[in-house]
Amino acid sequence: MRDRTGLGIAFVSPWLLGFLVFTLGPVLVTFGLSLTEYRVLTPPKFVGLDNYIQLLGDKDYFWPTLGNTLFLFLELPVALILGLALALLLDQKVKGMTFYRTVLFLPSIVPYVASALLWRWLLNPEYGLINQGLRSIHVAGPTWLQSPLWSKPAIILADLWGVGGSMIIYLAALQGVSPSLHEAAELDGAKGFGKLWHVTIPAISPVILFNAIMGMIGTFQYFAQAFIMTDGKGGPDKSTLFYALQLYKDAFENFRMGTASAMAWILFVITLVATAILFRTSARWVYYEEEKGS
Numbered sequence: 001m002r003d004r005t006g007l008g009i010a011f012v013s014p015w016l017l018g019f020l021v022f023t024l025g026p027v028l029v030t031f032g033l034s035l036t037e038y039r040v041l042t043p044p045k046f047v048g049l050d051n052y053i054q055l056l057g058d059k060d061y062f063w064p065t066l067g068n069t070l071f072l073f074l075e076l077p078v079a080l081i082l083g084l085a086l087a088l089l090l091d092q093k094v095k096g097m098t099f100y101r102t103v104l105f106l107p108s109i110v111p112y113v114a115s116a117l118l119w120r121w122l123l124n125p126e127y128g129l130i131n132q133g134l135r136s137i138h139v140a141g142p143t144w145l146q147s148p149l150w151s152k153p154a155i156i157l158a159d160l161w162g163v164g165g166s167m168i169i170y171l172a173a174l175q176g177v178s179p180s181l182h183e184a185a186e187l188d189g190a191k192g193f194g195k196l197w198h199v200t201i202p203a204i205s206p207v208i209l210f211n212a213i214m215g216m217i218g219t220f221q222y223f224a225q226a227f228i229m230t231d232g233k234g235g236p237d238k239s240t241l242f243y244a245l246q247l248y249k250d251a252f253e254n255f256r257m258g259t260a261s262a263m264a265w266i267l268f269v270i271t272l273v274a275t276a277i278l279f280r281t282s283a284r285w286v287y288y289e290e291e292k293g294s
Contacts (some may be wrong), residue, residue, distance in 0.1 A: 034261035044258070051262035062160065062263075064238055064245040068152065072242070073218050075156040079215060083163045087170035088196075101171070108164035116228035120145070123229075145229060147246035148239040155226060155240060166211045173207040202287040209286050213275060220271050223248065227282065243267060 036044035036245070055062045092099050107115065122128050123144040132140030144154040162227045176198060198217055201208070223244035232249075234241025247267070251260035 009175045030261040030264055032264050033258055034104065036258045038257040038261075040257055047258070051258050052266070055259065055262055055266065061238075061241070061246055065234075065241050065243045066103055066238065068241060069220060069222060069243040071152050072159075072257050073216075075159060076212065076215050076219060078156075079160060079163050079166065080211060082160065083166035083211065084170050084208070086163065086167045087174055088200075090167070090171055091174045101168075103170055105164040107163040108168075110162070113226040113228055115142045115161065116158070119154075119161070121226075123158070145240075146236055148237045151230075151236060151239045154230065155231045158229070159223060166215070166255040169207055169211060170204065177203045203289075205286040206288060209278070211281050213278060216274060216278065217271055220244075220267060220274075 030218065033044060035046060037047050038044040039216075086104055090097060090104065094100075098215045110118075122130050125131055125141065125143040125146060128141075128144075130144075134141040142150040144150050181199050181203060182195055185195050190198060221244050222242050225242055226240050226242050226245055227248070230240050232245070234245055235250075243263070244267075247260050250256045
């Protein structure tokens, strides 16, 4: 038994070493740096909780960036419903369905840089295709990324283009739902929406929870698209200056590594609490099928 244990540790040691060196180690280092004033070119100076206190009292950047990030959570329910709706459509037995699945999934694997540049062009108020289409039906399109009012909805619109990733996960879950459940529901008189609401959604509710958690974490860490679509400035009027973007600016533009590390730990705590709340409430609506024979 000891030989087998040692063999198992030997096999897992490359991952364990990588985790300690490249994940756990940097995490602990950032916590230490969050308690210091560190400008990269000068040695760290211990300041205790000053970075956290200053951030929580910062009404110019910290709270506005957190508010901008929380605004993006309006996208989460739309993305969950849209992904599920597309998966339900693609679960039908229709000729050419493989082609439709491929077309709807492709946007989700387009690199962030390419998709952000594409949407930056599409949303251009002068020659972008979206406003040109609106002008063709005599509707004046908004200025999108150049307007503090429309900039965040524009970001959400561009992000929904990549909903194909969650769509594929939903589709796999739908194909795993036992036909006998639908047959039993039909015998009880369930039809259409009744089968969807009382059978299909409960059966795939663990997958809905997974997509919700991943979407929530991704929203808190939203960075790449906003950085590219706004030239990293978070404009106009700081309307797209999201939390992760401000963290990047503090760390690599202003060289305030201590402040950036504190922001990272605050984000970690917020994400951890939000995930715990989602897990806690999931017991009311997530259904796990009991194993046979249990």
